[in-house]
Amino acid sequence: MPWKPKVPCKHPGCVELVESGTKYCEKHKALHPEEVRSAAKRGYGRKWQKTSREYLQAHPLCVLCMKKQPPRYVKATVVDHIIPHRGDPKLFWDRRNLQALCKQCHDKKTRAEDSNPTYTY
Incomplete structure (x- = not known):
């Protein structure tokens, strides 16, 4: 199975890497509820x-x-x-x-x- 590299969290200023296909790290997910609803x-x-x-x-x-x-x-x-x-x-x-x-x-x-x-x- 092909491997995809991790990508940076989309929250401004965050450098945390997240799995490809995920937008925000666990720390910032709560600040972006529109992405999970x-x-x-x-x-x-x-x-x-x-x-x-x-x-x-x-x-x-x-x-x-x-x-x-x-x-x-x-x-x-x-x-x-x-x-x-x-x-x-x-x-x-x-x-x-x-x-x-x-x-x-x-x-x-x-x-x-x-x-x-x-x-x-």
Whole structure:
């Protein structure tokens, strides 16, 4: 069986090595509960799926692609929170905090936000 090298813990400033496929060391796992809870437990259950489907029907194009010059008309497939909710239910369900994005734009935006997260202790 192939062996994979250990990787650094993803918590900022931590140098602890963890098994490949694991993001955080035991010390920092508790600080990142969003990584171990299922999508449904994080709020993305049936109610969210229905809200997301309705939002995409009303807003079928990616807003970030539309802002490019020249505008690109790309089908939106993901409903994104403009301001990351980080578990705040009021911010999670606020429709003014939603935008329709294509998967490529959503992944790019999320990667940028997750590389510089805001922690509250």
